[in-house]
Amino acid sequence: MSEEAGHPKRWTILGVLVFSLLAVVLDNTILNVAMKTIADPVQGLGATQAELEWAINSYTLVFAGLLFTFGVIGDRTGRKRMLFIGMALFGLASLASAYAQDPMQLILARAAMGIGGAAIMPATLAIISNVFPAKERGKAIGIWAGGVGLAVAIGPITGGFLIEHFWWGSVFLINVPIVLISMILIGTIVPESRDPKPSRLDLVGVLLSIIGLIALTYGIIRAGELATLASAEVLVPTIAGVAVLAAFVWWERRIPNPMFDVRSFGNVRFSTAIGMMGIVFFAMMGGMFFLTFYIQIVRGFSPIEAGALMIPFAAAQLIFAPLSQRVNERFGAKLTASVSLLVVTGILASYATLDLTTNIVLMEVLFFLQGAAMANIMPPATTAIMESLPREKAGVGSAMSNTVRQVAGAMGVAVLGSLLSSTYRGEIAPALAGLPQDVQHAAGESLMATVATGNPALIPPAFDAFLDGMHLTTLVSAGITLLGVLMVLKWMPGKEPAAPKQQETKEPAVV
Secondary structure, three states, X not given: OOOOOOXXXXXXXXXXXXXXXXXXXXXXXXXXXXXXXXXXXXXXXXXXXXXXXHHHHHHHHHHHHHHHHHHHHHHHHOHHHHHHHHHHHHHHHHHHHHOOOOHHHHHHHHHHHHHHHHHHHHHHHHHHHHXXXXXXXXXXXXXXXXXXXXXXXXXXXXXXXXXXXXXXXXXXXXXXXHHHHHHHHHHHHOOOOOOOOOOOOOHHHHHHHHHHHHHHHHXXXXXXXXXXXXXXXXXXXXXXXXXXXXXXXXXXXXXXXXXXXHHHHHOHHHHHHHHHHHHHHHHHHHHHHHHHHHHHHHOOOOHHHHHXXXXXXXXXXXXXHHHHXXXXXXXXXXXXXXXXXXXXXXXXXXXXXXXXXXXXXXXXXXXXXXXXXXHOXXXXXXXXXXXXXXXXXXXXXXXXXXXXXXXXXXXXXXXXXXXXXXXXXXXXXXXXXXXXXXXXXXXXOOHHHHHOOOOHHHHHHHHHHHHHHHHHHHHHHHXXXXXXXXXXXXXXXXXXXXXOOOOOOOOOOOO
């Protein structure tokens, strides 16, 4: 296969890879719709807000912790093989999640799903980089991102339908047929590829990254649960996590074959794209977490209606992601990224105006604009990251991209979820003053817990407290993405000037 021409079946292969990602993306979007039902003690598992956060974070932290390892293994032993194994693991863990009997079992099963996801995601982008020539790679990644947008659109509707007609475990069981079809297509269509000079596995780095991320995020979640930063239960794991992650960076700089090559950050295009991706997903994941509760509990929409409301966001990504590379080439990465980030900042800030009577059409417009802006951030950023590394290191490059995205998303849920929880508990406390002490603590943990008391008098103050917490959280999110705008304006390379056309020189005629 010629690197300039690409694989003859590359577009068919791209279709298989996009379909294979459906299960992974569907799972996360479906889970958002199902969170309210999973929290219900009768219809679901009676999960607390902290347990719901861990149902998300157990997946993302295991996913992020293993991405580098599986990226290196895929480059070494074969990306197709790693993709196939990842799909099998993901399908088995989905079955375990569907039949979990309590929140802890669900959290553990979700962590197992993270193992499968960590094998799947790097392999897909690595295979794209391998089968597509450089001139088509940006377009292919844009279509890949558009396929993800399609899954985002399908997920909430599918999840809402399943929740309303079946038990909550069906939202995980739906992954199984997708996994089986994907494994057949992967086995028959996707070619094998590997790095001819693979690096050695870095087991110490794997352990340090997993321990550090879990300790840090656990401390942040505990801060939200306890509504304080001064507790030893918060400070000890947080400080330990930071220390272990610092040791991880030191180790990676020291060894000759690191799984995370910190020298890559010397490339301005690479480091700015990584930073932009982290900032966007930190703010976005935290924001989407509270929107789920706003739509279903405060506004009272059913799961399937909540899923339908998110269609404009996903549709915008489906429409604009495949076109993002063309926009990026015309206006340059600096202008495209800064304007798109500024739009996201404005959208997040506008969520601070949402209340009990906000017009649904206005919300739909905001969701569409947010999706369109995101579509012009992620594909060019992903392309920049992948093209900054050698082609044979595609698995590692994909792992870097997805690790930052997943870790930032997990931290966004933890940090912004903690901020929302702390604000809510502080504002709802006066309304709970007349209740017994143990009831006060349980009912004040979250909006769902307050509503679950069945006391109609607590509903208005609970909604007010949640909205105040949501408004503060979204303004913080907007402030974070505004920092991303400043970062892009400062460091992102601008549009490269067109190469000057050389004038043709006519040779004198020979008589």
